Amino acid sequence: xxxxxxxxxxxxxxxxxxxxxxxxxxxxxxxxxxxxxxxxxxxxxxxxxxxxxxxxxxxxxxxxxxxxxxxxxxxxxxxxxxxxxxxxxxxxxxxxxxxxxxxxxxxxxxxxxxxxxxxxxxxxxxxxxxxxxxxxxxxxxxxxxxxxxxxxxxxxxxxxxxxxxxxxxxxxxxxxxxxxxxxxxxxxxxxxxxxxxxxxxxxxxxxxxxxxxxxxxxxxxxxxxxxxxxxxxxxxxxxxxxxxxxxxxxxxxxxxxxxxxxxxxxxxxxxxxxxxxxxxxxxxxxxx
Ligand SMILES: NC(=O)c1ccc[n+]([C@@H]2O[C@H](COP(=O)([O-])OP(=O)(O)OC[C@H]3O[C@@H](n4cnc5c(N)ncnc54)[C@H](OP(=O)(O)O)[C@@H]3O)[C@@H](O)[C@H]2O)c1
Numbered sequence: 001x002x003x004x005x006x007x008x009x010x011x012x013x014x015x016x017x018x019x020x021x022x023x024x025x026x027x028x029x030x031x032x033x034x035x036x037x038x039x040x041x042x043x044x045x046x047x048x049x050x051x052x053x054x055x056x057x058x059x060x061x062x063x064x065x066x067x068x069x070x071x072x073x074x075x076x077x078x079x080x081x082x083x084x085x086x087x088x089x090x091x092x093x094x095x096x097x098x099x100x101x102x103x104x105x106x107x108x109x110x111x112x113x114x115x116x117x118x119x120x121x122x123x124x125x126x127x128x129x130x131x132x133x134x135x136x137x138x139x140x141x142x143x144x145x146x147x148x149x150x151x152x153x154x155x156x157x158x159x160x161x162x163x164x165x166x167x168x169x170x171x172x173x174x175x176x177x178x179x180x181x182x183x184x185x186x187x188x189x190x191x192x193x194x195x196x197x198x199x200x201x202x203x204x205x206x207x208x209x210x211x212x213x214x215x216x217x218x219x220x221x222x223x224x225x226x227x228x229x230x231x232x233x234x235x236x237x238x239x240x241x242x243x244x245x246x247x248x249x250x251x252x253x254x255x256x257x258x259x260x261x262x263x264x265x266x267x268x269x270x271x272x273x274x275x276x277x278x279x280x281x282x283x284x285x286x287x288x
Contacts, residue, residue, distance in 0.1 A: 001063050002180055003093075005029045005051075006070030007044070008036050010140055011099065014173035015068060016044050022181060029060045051080040057087035064091060066180050070099040071119070073112045075237060078119050085126045095129040095186060097179045099172075102136045102165075102191065102254065110244035111237075120189075129186035131179045135172050136165040136193040136256065137249075139275040142203065146282040149207065149215055153285075156218040158225045159200050162249035165193030165257045166203075168270040175264050190260050195269045197255045203272060210276045211283055222247060 007028035029049035030036035104116040145155035204217035229239040261269035
């Protein structure tokens with residue numbers, strides 16, 4: 001039995017679909033089973049569970065051999081993971097494939113790679129086989145800007161000319177499926193990127209070509225980004241966390257591309273142009 005956490009999220013949904021298609025027995029730990037039932041393949045066993053409620057972990061983990069562990073970063077993430085990993089060990093889990101991030105390290109300057117770095121070390125220390133997936137920025141993050149791009153043809157972030165090795169979440173889910181179902185991935189950390197490093201300005205240029213009308217990227221200050229994000233409802237910890245990451249992007253530290261996705265999948269990683277063309281309707285205005 002493979003347990004998928006974060007199963008209703010961007011990666012989890014694609015991963016459960018891939019695993020079921022391969023004939024794997026899949027259980028999803030979800031916070032809202034009724035909602036999850038409408039989102040996941042019928043062959044997925046759905047069990048209620050929440051990282052904040054350790055009392056439910058034994059039920060969630062019964063008979064589980066492998067776990068896809070995905071947590072949303074926040075200040076209490078590592079504490080929640082500790083309780084979950086202890087329960088996993090008690091339940092006889094053999095291998096945990098963990099969603100981490102580019103640059104994960106306990107000494108990272110930005111808090112998201114830092115909490116992922118601490119969580120990786122914690123996983124390594126509990127005595128379960130582990131695999132760390134460390135993806136770069138998701139192409140799907142661009143969908144947050146799609147309404148603005150559709151309506152006014154502009155979007156802003158505090159990343160300057162900094163480039164990133166954008167990756168499609170479909171490729172991350174495919175790598176996770178390989179690590180969970182094929183041998184030889186224990187004790188490995190995979191830095192996962194797409195095939196090209198692109199700045200937001202270069203993405204805007206590609207969008208201009210794909211949509212056939214101008215799309216402009218505007219650099220903004222970190223303070224302006226935090227103010228805007230909090231006003232739009234983002235919690236302050238996450239707004240500051242993203243601001244810290246964007247500062248590293250601006251400094252050129254996210255300009256990393258690896259061949260790992262194509263090596264693990266035996267096919268090329270998806271390109272930004274493929275992603276934008278596939279999602280063109282979301283970026284289009286009524287008059288496009
Ligand atoms: N975005 C990026 O560019 C990027 C880059 C590198 C790494 N990452 C990492 O990728 C991960 C996010 O992946 P994603 O985009 O697939 O996530 P996502 O779409 O935001 O989904 C988050 C999932 O976690 C579940 N969840 C939230 N809180 C929970 C809790 N307390 N207990 C149990 N489940 C909970 C959500 O369930 P509900 O449906 O109940 O809300 C949902 O299924 C994070 O670890 C992030 O650091 C992201």
